[in-house]
Amino acid sequence: MSDAYQPDGMEPSIPKLEVRDVTVRFAGLVALDAVSFTVEPGSVHAVIGPNGAGKSTCFNVLSGVYRATSGSVRFGDAELTALPPHRIAALGMARTFQNIALSPRLSVRDNLMLGRHRLTRAGFVSAGLRLPSARREAARHGERVEEIAAFVGLTPQLAMPVGLLPYGVQKRVELARALCMEPKLLMLDEPVAGMNGGERREMAELIIAVRESLGISILLVEHDMGMVMRLADAVTVLDFGRRIADGPPETVQNDPEVIRAYLGATSETEEAAP
């Protein structure tokens, strides 16, 4: 990883993300029930919980994919609950997906350039006509993509089609693409799912490096408890759509209701197994 990676231009001011009483109903099912938590600027905040607890629903509300039935989500002064995903991204909230959402035939470089799209000023016409201003802008974005690729450890793979890379490397490309949006809040949906031990460690180091180099907030949904306990400053625990605990990892880990929720989930899985 390169130490040269810094925020682009002035140090951005990082807003708080405030989730207040968010409820999401699907037909008869309450997927989130008046959930509240705050992601403090520059912190790593994890949302955890057993299967079906509402973690993905929460992520999808924050990124504008789902509409909350009621409640409020504020990022600084902006109310997000009525905004479409691209407007939320434009406020500086970039996300990755549980299932990789990259263009497999395009190179790593081109996938990362797509991540710069929202920052591109040159219009379609000037870019198409290859005007000097558009060329200069493309060169600037190209340099930034190379810096970010170096930071994430992807320089050797820049020219390779994403689809040919191992899974763990593709997950790093996803994170790099989100960084290409120069986010103030990075939202990671199960960043280590499906990875082996070595890949998990590398991803954890990368997440720490992002926080330390950029000072941005990171919100992650994750199943791997060890990873959450190592990385997170604060943890919100959901169970059946309700928030059952919220606080520093060491407090949450010893909370009887959290232990019950996780043990319950384990024994149900064991009972379901043949």
Ligand SMILES: Nc1ncnc2c1ncn2[C@@H]1O[C@H](COP(=O)(O)OP(=O)(O)OP(=O)(O)O)[C@@H](O)[C@H]1O
């Ligand atoms: N689009 C949808 N339509 C109907 N029900 C949904 C929808 N999305 C989620 N649900 C339901 O909402 C509840 C919460 O699901 P969600 O996927 O948010 O949980 P999760 O904590 O992310 O689970 P997992 O760890 O298994 O990914 C579940 O009962 C799920 O079946």
